[in-house]
Amino acid sequence: MTSVWPELERLLPRVRKPGRYIGGERGAQRPAHGEGIVSWLLAYPDVYEVGLPNQGLQILYEILNERDDAAAERTYAPWVDLEAEMRDHGIPLFSVESHRPAAEFHVLAFNLSSELVATNVLNMIDLAGVPLHAAERTADDPLVIVGGHAAFNPEPLADFIDAAVLGDGEEVVGELNETIRSWRGRGSRRELLHRLTSIGGVYVPSMYDVEYAPDGVDAHGRPVPGGIVGLSPCAEDVPAVVDKRTVADLAEWPYPKRQLQPLIEVVHDRLNIEVFRGCTRGCRFCQAGMITRPVRERPPEQIRTMVAEGLERSGHDQISLTSLSTADLSDIGPVLEGILDDQRRSDDAPDCGVSISLPSLRVDAFTVGLAEQVTSGRRAGLTFAPEAGTWRLRQVINKLITDEDLEAAVDAAFAAGWTRLKLYFLIGLPSETDDDVRAIVELASRCVERGRRHTPKASVTVSVGGFVPKAHTPFQWFGQNSGDELARKVALLRAAARKRRGVQVKWHDPDASTAEGIVSRGDRRIGAVIERVWRAGGVFQEWSEFFELERWTDALAAVGLPLDHVVHRHRGPDEVFAWTHLSAGLFHDFLWDDWRAALAESGLEDCRWTHCYDCGVCTGYDIDHVVASATPPGSVSAVPVELGGVSA
Amino acid sequence: MNAAAPSSVLRLRYRVDGAVRFVGSRDLCRLWEQAIRRARVPVAMSQGFTPRPRLAFGLALPTCAESDAEYLDVRLARAAEDVADVPSLAEALDRCLPTGVDVTAVDLVDTSAPSLQEAAAVITWALWGLGQTTEELRDAASAALAADRLYIERERKGERSVDDVRGHLLGLTVVAPGGSPVAFHVDEPLVVADVRTAGRSVRPLEVAAVVFGAGDPGTVRIRRLAQWFDDNGRRREFVSPDGTAKHELLIAEGWR
Numbered sequence: 032m033t034s035v036w037p038e039l040e041r042l043l044p045r046v047r048k049p050g051r052y053i054g055g056e057r058g059a060q061r062p063a064h065g066e067g068i069v070s071w072l073l074a075y076p077d078v079y080e081v082g083l084p085n086q087g088l089q090i091l092y093e094i095l096n097e098r099d100d101a102a103a104e105r106t107y108a109p110w111v112d113l114e115a116e117m118r119d120h121g122i123p124l125f126s127v128e129s130h131r132p133a134a135e136f137h138v139l140a141f142n143l144s145s146e147l148v149a150t151n152v153l154n155m156i157d158l159a160g161v162p163l164h165a166a167e168r169t170a171d172d173p174l175v176i177v178g179g180h181a182a183f184n185p186e187p188l189a190d191f192i193d194a195a196v197l198g199d200g201e202e203v204v205g206e207l208n209e210t211i212r213s214w215r216g217r218g219s220r221r222e223l224l225h226r227l228t229s230i231g232g233v234y235v236p237s238m239y240d241v242e243y244a245p246d247g248v249d250a251h252g253r254p255v256p257g258g259i260v261g262l263s264p265c266a267e268d269v270p271a272v273v274d275k276r277t278v279a280d281l282a283e284w285p286y287p288k289r290q291l292q293p294l295i296e297v298v299h300d301r302l303n304i305e306v307f308r309g310c311t312r313g314c315r316f317c318q319a320g321m322i323t324r325p326v327r328e329r330p331p332e333q334i335r336t337m338v339a340e341g342l343e344r345s346g347h348d349q350i351s352l353t354s355l356s357t358a359d360l361s362d363i364g365p366v367l368e369g370i371l372d373d374q375r376r377s378d379d380a381p382d383c384g385v386s387i388s389l390p391s392l393r394v395d396a397f398t399v400g401l402a403e404q405v406t407s408g409r410r411a412g413l414t415f416a417p418e419a420g421t422w423r424l425r426q427v428i429n430k431l432i433t434d435e436d437l438e439a440a441v442d443a444a445f446a447a448g449w450t451r452l453k454l455y456f457l458i459g460l461p462s463e464t465d466d467d468v469r470a471i472v473e474l475a476s477r478c479v480e481r482g483r484r485h486t487p488k489a490s491v492t493v494s495v496g497g498f499v500p501k502a503h504t505p506f507q508w509f510g511q512n513s514g515d516e517l518a519r520k521v522a523l524l525r526a527a528a529r530k531r532r533g534v535q536v537k538w539h540d541p542d543a544s545t546a547e548g549i550v551s552r553g554d555r556r557i558g559a560v561i562e563r564v565w566r567a568g569g570v571f572q573e574w575s576e577f578f579e580l581e582r583w584t585d586a587l588a589a590v591g592l593p594l595d596h597v598v599h600r601h602r603g604p605d606e607v608f609a610w611t612h613l614s615a616g617l618f619h620d621f622l623w624d625d626w627r628a629a630l631a632e633s634g635l636e637d638c639r640w641t642h643c644y645d646c647g648v649c650t651g652y653d654i655d656h657v658v659a660s661a662t663p664p665g666s667v668s669a670v671p672v673e674l675g676g677v678s679a
Numbered sequence: 680m681n682a683a684a685p686s687s688v689l690r691l692r693y694r695v696d697g698a699v700r701f702v703g704s705r706d707l708c709r710l711w712e713q714a715i716r717r718a719r720v721p722v723a724m725s726q727g728f729t730p731r732p733r734l735a736f737g738l739a740l741p742t743c744a745e746s747d748a749e750y751l752d753v754r755l756a757r758a759a760e761d762v763a764d765v766p767s768l769a770e771a772l773d774r775c776l777p778t779g780v781d782v783t784a785v786d787l788v789d790t791s792a793p794s795l796q797e798a799a800a801v802i803t804w805a806l807w808g809l810g811q812t813t814e815e816l817r818d819a820a821s822a823a824l825a826a827d828r829l830y831i832e833r834e835r836k837g838e839r840s841v842d843d844v845r846g847h848l849l850g851l852t853v854v855a856p857g858g859s860p861v862a863f864h865v866d867e868p869l870v871v872a873d874v875r876t877a878g879r880s881v882r883p884l885e886v887a888a889v890v891f892g893a894g895d896p897g898t899v900r901i902r903r904l905a906q907w908f909d910d911n912g913r914r915r916e917f918v919s920p921d922g923t924a925k926h927e928l929l930i931a932e933g934w935r
Contacts, residue, residue: 044897050702053702055698295703296709346775348716
């Protein structure tokens with residue numbers, strides 16, 4: 032059990048923010064490693080400030096360390112300055128707790144939240160001194176596994192990972208630990224990998240063969256790679272389809288119990304409590320919602336207890352109740368009141384009030400009322416995500432917010448004292464026209480005018496991102512808009528906004544959306560592209576200061592994959608997707624039917640509170656929603672919302 | 680809070696030791712705010728939209744340096760006589776601080792006391808990792824103290840200047856390995872430097888560079904040993920470092 036600390040200590044004065052690498056956080060653990068104990072290195076492939084708050088990683092950290100037969104430590108991507116020093120001085124990737132070299136762990140487990148961290152994953156494997164390609168690893172090398180939302184299409188990383196875990200990690204991580212522990216030292220690496228395939232939710236790419244059709248030409252006579260014919264297991268006891276894992280009862284997993292409190296400043300530095308997992312609003316662009324069904328709420332009493340205990344322990348003055356759509360929590364009103372009551376009763380320093388943040392606000396006046404309840408002090412900015420500029424397009428994407436809903440919410444917000452609104456939109460959505468794009472600014476402008484009735488300082492910032500179609504969503508057949516097209520639409524928005532007072536436009540780099548699109552629906556052949564981008568120095572691709580589309584397009588050209596074909600092509604009903612053998616529980620037919628319904632501009636209501644339309648998840652996995660109430664929060668009657676109704 | 684509200688100042692002395700030295704001073708301020716909150720210190724809050732605890736830090740410690748003499752003034756929302764059990768308060772705070780940041784002494788002072796930053800007149804630094812023998816260090820130290828001028832080149836906001844820092848250097852003592860009178864232990868020769876804080880002062884790493892030719896922040900180690908203020912020609916530490924939290928009203932000693 033070695034430590035790189037003596038060598039590392041001498042390098043830290045030369046780099047920025049050396050506090051990123053010293054550990055020492057409140058809540059950090061120093062587990063014992065040794066015989067009969069599986070050592071895990073949980074890795075977030077981005078810089079410390081971004082990775083530390085990640086709840087998924089913290090949950091697994093605690094669960095593993097509660098076991099006698101597991102020991103988990105953490106690591107994050109070293110910033111480029113330290114990485115250069117590490118490579119110069121032969122210092123490998125290390126854990127922040129004991130500064131142990133990564134290769135001394137049995138498992139190197141990455142949390143994949145997005146596509147563009149892929150090159151960081153490769154970089155960290157390399158820095159660990161582990162062979163980059165999975166096929167070259169021996170029984171002495173750590174197992175490299177990935178989890179998180181982007182692991183639902185792990186094929187672009189298939190060459191580099193030993194396994195991917197789909198879905199909730201709480202239960203499966205124990206099963207993985209058990210399997211690894213009982214194998215240790217008693218077989219070849221391939222035997223271990225084979226054993227892993229018997230664990231539900233664990234996908235081992237090397238146990239599957241991919242068959243491609245012969246290369247051909249497109250309608251314009253340009254060469255295109257052959258599509259996937261099939262993905263099949265190479266042994267009889269390996270499942271043809273890997274299903275995700277779903278924790279049925281969140282109440283059994285009250286984690287994190289001791290949220291990590293860093294020594295240096297990080298993002299999201301407040302007490303984070305997950306109030307529910309999953310989302311059934313059915314927004315068609317949203318992969319997170321599609322892959323995390325059904326909804327499983329944490330019981331209201333448990334939320335209150337976790338908040339009270341968490342605040343007592345940490346001394347934070349801000350809480351964030353996290354989920355994909357927190358205002359949809361069935362008992363949200365009473366839960367908030369309960370939390371505020373607890374605070375009022377326990378405060379012996381009344382000036383140090385606690386403020387509650389509700390990320391992902393629903394767009395209606397009820398939610399603004401909630402926000403009013405919880406925001407103490409000055410109200411500055413409030414964020415809504417209408418995502419599309421017209422009701423028509425919102426029906427296509429199934430974000431069922433009418434213009435009236437939005438304007439009522441905005442009015443309520445300004446009336447309550449907010450002065451700045453941020454509105455999130457996607458551009459490049461299926462069936463989008465220039466009128467839809469211009470409508471974004473018109474909508475924002477109407478919001479400004481509403482605001483000016485309440486305050487002369489009213490302003491609206493429109494924040495747009497290019498839409499990247501994702502696996503396991505109804506839009507997985509849609510050909511992504513080109514970077515030029517997205518840029519043209521951004522220019523359209525900016526020109527329109529210049530003529531409207533109080534409307535500002537911010538936008539995500541269209542080139543970055545293009546690169547995301549390369550990985551998002553990529554198959555195994557994209558692995559070579561990712562490797563080339565990494566070798567060309569393309570780390571931290573989520574960071575604008577390091578991102579260059581050219582590295583990606585050069586890499587595509589070098590391996591003979593046309594960008595148009597990979598990213599911008601519309602897929603047809605016969606397309607065999609790279610993730611065809613991986614399931615988030617959704618019937619393929621459901622997704623296809625929902626895609627057709629989208630193009631017919633037909634909306635689908637939230638199945639928590641309306642009838643089930645058999646997407647496949649609950650029936651397939653024999654689970655159900657766990658919700659505290661049968662009516663949606665904020666509805667005025669007890670009658671469930673009818674399909675075709677207009678309320679949100 | 681108006682001027683008539685009861686108030687006093689808790690003056691804390693603390694140590695920064697070990698890996699926590701790599702946490703920058705801004706983050707250290709944040710950690711102090713969190714600790715004060717968790718320890719339920721009756722701190723006074725500022726006015727305005729975002730009330731903040733009223734803290735006044737002493738001179739910033741360079742990142743990567745350790746210290747036995749850091750100071751913080753915490754403005755309390757209580758009069759001195761109403762502050763119960765200062766030692767327990769200090770201990771409660773100490774428990775809420777990260778490993779390596781320890782409260783070593785505490786006093787209650789009057790709110791009219793000069794600020795820590797204004798009053799600090801002299802700093803004592805320990806330097807080691809200079810890559811030379813005891814003899815070589817002694818020769819260099821003597822040479823520096825015998826010199827009329829000691830020039831260093833600096834760059835500030837894009838402008839270069841050449842400054843004479845000899846006047847800031849009050850003393851240099853070389854301590855052989857094992858001969859250290861100070862509270863921590865190193866296995867190599869150590870230099871104790873007394874530096875005046877007036878004007879732009881001279882930073883410890885600059886002393887290492889200009890006197891001993893050792894400027895690499897990776898190998899030179901720095902530890903602040905004391906901060907002194909001028910008490911009618913005598914230098915005194917703001918709070919005595921006797922290692923225990925104690926309660927001593929400096930008002931009684933004529934502090935104004």
